Amino acid sequence: MSKVTPQPKIGFVSLGCPKNLVDxxxxxxxxRTEGYDVVPSYDDADMVIVNTCGFIDSAVQESLEAIGEALNENGKVIVTGCLGAKEDQIREVHPKVLEITGPHSYEQVLEHVHHYVPKPKHNPFLSLVPEQGVKLTPRHYxxxxxxxxxxxxxxxxxIPSMRGDLVSRPIGEVLSEAKRLVDAGVKEILVISQDTSAYGR
Known part of the structure; x- marks a missing residue:
């Protein structure tokens, strides 16, 4: 009987505003689509990702403390998010962080994960996530x-120094995501951005 290889586990910390939560x-x-398990505890994780906030001093301090906790309890840490735009500031406090990326650097984060914790083997025809994707909010919104x-x-x-200039998503893409959320039973959709009134400019 062949031995089942356990799926690699990733710990995750999300700090900051709703925009960061969406990231x-x-x-x-x-x-999850690639087959990684996401776990709530650092001890069980093969690696930890900390998605940081850097908007105000208290948020910076909270992010640095979260990074330190992850390093102490796990040791393998990737940092992303707004504070990641200030790599020198993070390295000065936590030089042992494996990799640092700025905000909305999704592909780069995944590349770093693949480097340290190779992609698991899983059935590509087996869907591991719901149609609307992983959501961290209560089911109704x-x-x-x-x-x-x-x-x-x-x-x-x-914000502009961390998040860059305005880039609007195509309206068709926004409407498609809204439909998926409604089809999944979401009752309230909260439209967010750094400057919602400037959408489409």
Missing amino acids: SERILTEL AYLKISEGCNHRCTFCI
Whole structure:
């Protein structure tokens, strides 16, 4: 009788705003699609991903503490998200972090995961995620991100330096995602972005 190889396990921490939560959902959806298990505890994980926030000082501190906790309890950590745009700041406190990417760097995060924890073998015809993808919100509502970034350069705001200029998703893509959410039973769709009023510009 052949021995069943356990699926690799990824620990995940998502910090910050709803926009960051949507990024986490996208990464988790890809990981589950590829056959990785996502686990709540660091001890059981082969690696931990920390999706950070860097908007205000308290959020930066929370992110750095979360990275430190993951390093102490697991040792293999990939950092992504807004604070990832300030790699030097992270490396100064946590030099043992394996890799650091900026926000919405989904493909890069997955490439790093593949490097340290190779993709598991699984039946490609077996769907491991629901049609609407992995959601971290309660079942009755979901976030729908329609654009990324902001074209304004307000002196009090660092979002453009982390998230870049405004890039709107195609309307057809947005409507298709909204339909999938409704078909999955979502009752309330919360439309979000860094600058919702500028969508399509």
